[in-house]
Amino acid sequence: MGENLLKKxxxxxxxxxxxxxxxxxxxxxxxxxxxxxxxxxxxxxRKAYPDQKVVDNKRIFFTFDCNAPATTIKYAENQxxxxxxxxxxxIKVFDVNRGIGTHVMIEEGLALPGRTMVGxxxxxxxxxxxxxxxxGMGDIDIAFAFRYGKIWLEVPESVKITIKGNLKYPATxxxxxxxxLKEFSTAKLLGKSIEFFGPVIEKLKLYERITLASMAxxxxxxxxxxxxxxSVVSYLEERAKKELPxxxxxxxxxxxxxxxxxxxxxEPMIACPYKPDNVVSVKEVEGRPIDSVFIGSCTNGxxxxxxxxxxxxxxxxxxxxxxxxxxxxTKEVFNQLLKDGTIDxxxxxxxxxxxxxxxxxxxxxxxxxxxGEVQLSTSNRNFKGKQGKGETYLVSPVIxxxxxxxxxxSLP
Amino acid sequence: MERETIIRxxxxxxxxxxxxxxxxxxxxxxxxxxxxxxxxxxxxxxxTFGNLxxxxxxxxxxxxxxxxxxxxxxxxxxxxxxxxxCFISLGISAIVGESFAPIYLRNAINAGxxxxxxxxxxxxxxxxxxxxxxxxxxxxxxxxxxxxLSFKKPHEIQMEIYRAGxxxxx
Numbered sequence: 215m216g217e218n219l220l221k222k223x224x225x226x227x228x229x230x231x232x233x234x235x236x237x238x239x240x241x242x243x244x245x246x247x248x249x250x251x252x253x254x255x256x257x258x259x260r261k262a263y264p265d266q267k268v269v270d271n272k273r274i275f276f277t278f279d280c281n282a283p284a285t286t287i288k289y290a291e292n293q294x295x296x297x298x299x300x301x302x303x304x305i306k307v308f309d310v311n312r313g314i315g316t317h318v319m320i321e322e323g324l325a326l327p328g329r330t331m332v333g334x335x336x337x338x339x340x341x342x343x344x345x346x347x348x349x350g351m352g353d354i355d356i357a358f359a360f361r362y363g364k365i366w367l368e369v370p371e372s373v374k375i376t377i378k379g380n381l382k383y384p385a386t387x388x389x390x391x392x393x394x395l396k397e398f399s400t401a402k403l404l405g406k407s408i409e410f411f412g413p414v415i416e417k418l419k420l421y422e423r424i425t426l427a428s429m430a431x432x433x434x435x436x437x438x439x440x441x442x443x444x445s446v447v448s449y450l451e452e453r454a455k456k457e458l459p460x461x462x463x464x465x466x467x468x469x470x471x472x473x474x475x476x477x478x479x480x481e482p483m484i485a486c487p488y489k490p491d492n493v494v495s496v497k498e499v500e501g502r503p504i505d506s507v508f509i510g511s512c513t514n515g516x517x518x519x520x521x522x523x524x525x526x527x528x529x530x531x532x533x534x535x536x537x538x539x540x541x542x543x544t545k546e547v548f549n550q551l552l553k554d555g556t557i558d559x560x561x562x563x564x565x566x567x568x569x570x571x572x573x574x575x576x577x578x579x580x581x582x583x584x585x586g587e588v589q590l591s592t593s594n595r596n597f598k599g600k601q602g603k604g605e606t607y608l609v610s611p612v613i614x615x616x617x618x619x620x621x622x623x624s625l626p
Numbered sequence: 627m628e629r630e631t632i633i634r635x636x637x638x639x640x641x642x643x644x645x646x647x648x649x650x651x652x653x654x655x656x657x658x659x660x661x662x663x664x665x666x667x668x669x670x671x672x673x674t675f676g677n678l679x680x681x682x683x684x685x686x687x688x689x690x691x692x693x694x695x696x697x698x699x700x701x702x703x704x705x706x707x708x709x710x711x712c713f714i715s716l717g718i719s720a721i722v723g724e725s726f727a728p729i730y731l732r733n734a735i736n737a738g739x740x741x742x743x744x745x746x747x748x749x750x751x752x753x754x755x756x757x758x759x760x761x762x763x764x765x766x767x768x769x770x771x772x773x774x775l776s777f778k779k780p781h782e783i784q785m786e787i788y789r790a791g792x793x794x795x796x
Binding site: 236237250251253254257258261262286288289292334335336349350351352353354355357358366368370400401404405432434435436489576595597598599600 | 649650655659662663665677698699702703704705706710725726727729733781782784792793794795
């Protein structure tokens with residue numbers, strides 16, 4: 215029997231036998247920490263390994279994205295703790311102007327298929343979109359990884375999910391992710407590694423793969439790997455400025471479980487408060503008045519996401535009752551939107567355009583809600599109290615845009 | 627540091643107002659993001675479950691050595707270590723749950739907090755039951771009801787981390 219993608223990646227990074235349910239020591243290609251978690255990584259490292267050097271400062275990066283630039287004194291202090299440590303150790307910092315860490319890793323040609331990467335971001339498994347085994351971790355794990363360049367890992371079960379059907383506008387890969395959350399809820403894939411296949415997956419462009427992979431966390435999965443196609447590989451080769459070896463699962467690869475889903479022609483979906491798997495068809499809640507819209511996050515903050523929005527709002531105005539907030543994922547995305555006129559369109563429509571970062575997802579610079587406020591968000595979580603005291607619904611950029619114009623949950 | 631492998635304590639079953647175990651308790655319910663600026667572990671205990679309906683006063687009720695018993699998917703959400711550290715801060719001796727979110731499970735193991743997945747736990751324990759966890763043998767005895775449950779024993783490396791009092795002390 216052949217090997218699946220997870221097994222191939224893990225085998226290339228450990229001396230231990232890779233067997234489901236057993237522990238391996240996994241060598242890491244890249245280790246990151248952000249302004250959230252990062253300061254405690256530094257604190258832990260200094261306490262446990264006083265005066266010692268990190269394992270390899272070329273494999274370690276800081277990325278500031280949670281609160282960028284800092285809006286609280288605490289965050290400013292925390293970022294400074296990381297900057298000082300980085301200076302001492304010769305570690306590169308992608309500072310507050312650069313954007314969401316995982317996206318920066320892709321843009322900088324650091325996240326390459328077959329690599330193992332970790333960071334203090336629970337959506338680090340977004341890197342499964344480019345065939346990287348990426349996982350989010352707490353500050354103890356990362357401090358240990360800074361010192362030794364490895365982590366312990368219980369090899370998860372692998373699940374092959376084949377998606378058939380037709381993903382057609384106005385449905386997007388966000389709707390696919392929400393549909394799968396509805397199907398699987400949070401228990402079915404808990405602690406497992408997903409590998410996505412099938413005609414729907416093969417057609418997904420990089421930005422759509424990012425959206426899908428980002429929501430593996432909400433499904434409870436360790437990672438969802440999407441075998442990279444030619445277009446993804448050539449994008450990454452251009453970024454890394456080198457030819458990349460192919461890493462693909464074998465045709466007869468073995469999985470602990472195989473699931474086939476026919477999505478038919480799914481309609482736009484929406485996750486209602488306060489759980490990402492509390493998903494219904496948008497139709498079912500159409501007409502509910504909204505107060506604000508947040509378009510951004512690691513799930514839907516790419517250039518193409520905003521182009522979909524621009525197409526809908528061009529020449530129109532956001533409803534006077536709605537506050538519409540735009541936070542591009544990275545500086546590169548922001549620059550491109552600026553150059554090609556997309557920002558003009560969004561701005562003319564009455565949207566608030568922010569500098570890049572995580573925005574409203576964490577304790578971010580834009581996008582908090584007040585009591586009773588109803589917000590549509592293109593992000594990945596709508597837990598009670600997470601973005602403030604209001605009620606957050608999760609949707610695609612298409613639904614966010616059209617709803618912003620109408621002032622209520624709407625379909626195009 | 628040598629630690630006991632038999633742990634005895636009083637159970638708190640984390641249930642909703644109807645008495646059902648709460649599913650998918652997320653890290654914002656355990657330790658809300660507004661307190662993430664706190665880096666002193668002694669300060670963290672009082673915010674435990676501060677955003678979980680009916681459990682906001684948990685830190686006043688919990689006693690050192692108590693055991694948390696939870697439903698499915700405990701610890702979904704962010705990678706924050708504080709959602710583990712707040713229990714250590716209160717002196718909680720173990721968390722036994724039906725299942726855990728993967729990052730949360732790692733964070734607890736790495737912090738040296740005993741965390742055990744036991745799918746049948748909530749149907750066999752009520753709050754105030756006295757539990758005895760036998761780590762070497764993978765057994766939980768409910769001393770109040772005389773029931774015995776089994777769980778998958780931790781891997782050797784996980785035991786080593788536990789005995790050392792955390793990954794960074796290995």
